[in-house]
Amino acid sequence: MRPSAGAARSPPQSKVTTTTPRNKHSISRVLIILSIVLPVILAITIVGVASTPQAVLFPRLQSFIVTRFSNTVCANKRIGFLCLTSGPHRRIFSSRTMATSTGASLPFERERRVAELAVQRAAVLSKAVYNSKVKGTLEKDDNSPVTIADFGAQSLVFASLDKNFPDDNIIGEEDSADLRSNKELTGLVFKAVTDAIYSNATGQSSSSSSTSSGPVPELGTVSNETEMMDFIDKGRHTESGKGRVWALDPIDGTKGFLRGGQYAIALALLVDGVVEVGVLGCPNLGEDGGVLVSAVRGQGTVVRPLSSDFSTLADPSRVTMKPITTSSEAAFCEGVESGHSNHNLQGKIASGLGITKDPVRYDSQVKYAALALGQAEIYLRLPTSMKYEEKIWDHAAGSLVVEEAGGAVFDMYGDKLDFTTGRTFKRNKGVIVMPKGIAEDVVRVVSEAAIEVYGAKSVL
Numbered sequence: 001m002r003p004s005a006g007a008a009r010s011p012p013q014s015k016v017t018t019t020t021p022r023n024k025h026s027i028s029r030v031l032i033i034l035s036i037v038l039p040v041i042l043a044i045t046i047v048g049v050a051s052t053p054q055a056v057l058f059p060r061l062q063s064f065i066v067t068r069f070s071n072t073v074c075a076n077k078r079i080g081f082l083c084l085t086s087g088p089h090r091r092i093f094s095s096r097t098m099a100t101s102t103g104a105s106l107p108f109e110r111e112r113r114v115a116e117l118a119v120q121r122a123a124v125l126s127k128a129v130y131n132s133k134v135k136g137t138l139e140k141d142d143n144s145p146v147t148i149a150d151f152g153a154q155s156l157v158f159a160s161l162d163k164n165f166p167d168d169n170i171i172g173e174e175d176s177a178d179l180r181s182n183k184e185l186t187g188l189v190f191k192a193v194t195d196a197i198y199s200n201a202t203g204q205s206s207s208s209s210s211t212s213s214g215p216v217p218e219l220g221t222v223s224n225e226t227e228m229m230d231f232i233d234k235g236r237h238t239e240s241g242k243g244r245v246w247a248l249d250p251i252d253g254t255k256g257f258l259r260g261g262q263y264a265i266a267l268a269l270l271v272d273g274v275v276e277v278g279v280l281g282c283p284n285l286g287e288d289g290g291v292l293v294s295a296v297r298g299q300g301t302v303v304r305p306l307s308s309d310f311s312t313l314a315d316p317s318r319v320t321m322k323p324i325t326t327s328s329e330a331a332f333c334e335g336v337e338s339g340h341s342n343h344n345l346q347g348k349i350a351s352g353l354g355i356t357k358d359p360v361r362y363d364s365q366v367k368y369a370a371l372a373l374g375q376a377e378i379y380l381r382l383p384t385s386m387k388y389e390e391k392i393w394d395h396a397a398g399s400l401v402v403e404e405a406g407g408a409v410f411d412m413y414g415d416k417l418d419f420t421t422g423r424t425f426k427r428n429k430g431v432i433v434m435p436k437g438i439a440e441d442v443v444r445v446v447s448e449a450a451i452e453v454y455g456a457k458s459v460l
């Protein structure tokens with residue numbers, strides 16, 4: 001049979017593959033395309049994992065990516081004390097990403113959200129009392145003051161914890177003993193609590209507004225005076241080293257609160273004696289309305305404006321301490337009350353560290369928040385008496401907020417704070433706080449001074 005004309009014109013196919021200039025060109029084109037496409041796919045995957053609420057299988061990976069990204073994004077981008085983020089990074093840290101989560105995603109995400117909302121609602125109450133002439137101040141047995149705001153904030157926060165985590169234990173600063181014997185004060189506290197629960201987005205209270213948005217069921221409510229007392233007394237737990245224990249100072253810095261200074265609502269969750277979640281509501285810090293600073297171990301520290309509509313959280317921004325490496329560059333921070341810490345010795349130590357600027361003085365755990373926000377770098381709290389045992393609610397939230405912002409917290413002998421010893425620290429005296437980069441230096445100088453002034457460590 002005669003082959004067709006077409007078949008006759010085809011050359012015989014060779015089985016040997018050779019690299020012609022045209023092949024070379026194709027390979028380099030493929031390589032160029034891959035070098036563009038692969039990084040894009042990798043970037044999309046990273047952002048996807050970081051911002052996916054359902055990252056149930058990879059919470060640790062997600063946490064790691066969020067921490068890494070935010071460090072890179074936020075360093076040196078602070079304006080005032082807020083770290084501004086934009087574009088996709090903003091999305092990673094937006095409250096919506098966390099709030100729309102239906103199930104578990106980041107570790108302690110639900111605890112953080114409930115704690116933030118609970119503190120924010122208590123801040124609404126505290127601001128109302130702060131702005132009112134009637135504060136209902138009593139003196140406690142230890143001569144420290146307590147007000148309508150202390151009792152009211154404690155009952156509101158514990159109502160929220162009871163609603164969401166009924167099996168958890170709670171340690172709170174206040175109890176209802178003084179209230180139960182004072183009918184008039186009880187009525188004032190209950191009114192403050194009810195007004196806060198029913199306050200609306202503009203901060204108006206139920207008694208003065210017909211547009212109240214009503215209570216937020218997720219946060220729990222307080223139905224009557226008896227229930228209010230019972231909530232307050234939920235904070236009587238004494239063990240801090242086992243299981244899940246919340247620690248609350250409803251108004252930390254009551255003296256500052258009464259003086260018109262700084263104060264904080266400080267809430268922390270300890271798990272087996274380790275602080276895992278810390279939230280500080282600081283109504284008088286920063287811009288109008290104050291700030292809410294929070295941290296979860298391993299996930300960094302964020303700040304957001306305190307919202308008067310307590311049912312929503314404003315978008316957070318990641319914060320990190322100023323990464324200084326020389327102590328003399330530090331601004332130094334201490335309490336206002338000279339009876340609470342040794343101003344004289346603290347001043348001498350600051351000078352010894354080469355610090356020339358005057359100290360920044362704030363009441364309460366606002367000092368921890370100020371360090372996390374970059375307003376100061378070293379916080380010294382050396383005892384005025386070795387008999388005083390620091391309370392865990394005065395340091396739990398603040399210490400985590402600073403650690404997660406790149407800081408280190410020790411006692412004055414250079415030991416870690418031990419939160420396992422109940423309501424007070426039994427193994428620590430004094431507190432020193434600073435960025436990790438200068439911790440070795442500061443701890444050495446402070447511990448030498450402590451041994452000289454107070455003697456060697458003798459606590460168990």
Ligand SMILES: Nc1ncnc2c1ncn2[C@@H]1O[C@H](COP(=O)(O)O)[C@@H](O)[C@H]1OP(=O)(O)O
Nearest residue numbers: 144252253335337339340341363364388391394
């Ligand atoms: N002698 C003291 N030494 C250290 N801290 C104290 C002393 N007396 C009271 N405090 C605590 O200081 C806290 C306020 O701290 P700051 O001085 O930094 O503003 C208060 O919550 C109060 O604790 P509490 O009232 O919980 O017993």
